[in-house]
Amino acid sequence: MSTKLFVGSLPWSANDEDLQNAFAAHGNVLSAKVVTDKETRRSRGFGFVEFETEAEANAAIQALNGAELKGRNIIVSEAKPKK
């Protein structure tokens, strides 16, 4: 279990605040970030969201996995540790 969520299939127009705005409705978002390309500064189409608790994270997964964001159906699942 983890409080970090992996969010995929994001629209190219999605930003950090778009993620936080969408996930904040289902839990306390500690941090939301869309991974952007370092060279082009454009979104890679996926991001990460961290919740206050695992319960909220799991609730957000079930609530937003497959949900529509900016016209795109997003994928939400538990993220793997960065380190």
Place this chain on the structure above:
DNA sequence: GTTGAGCGTT
């Protein structure tokens, strides 16, 4: 002015 499975720049 593009792309579409995956697991993060600083």
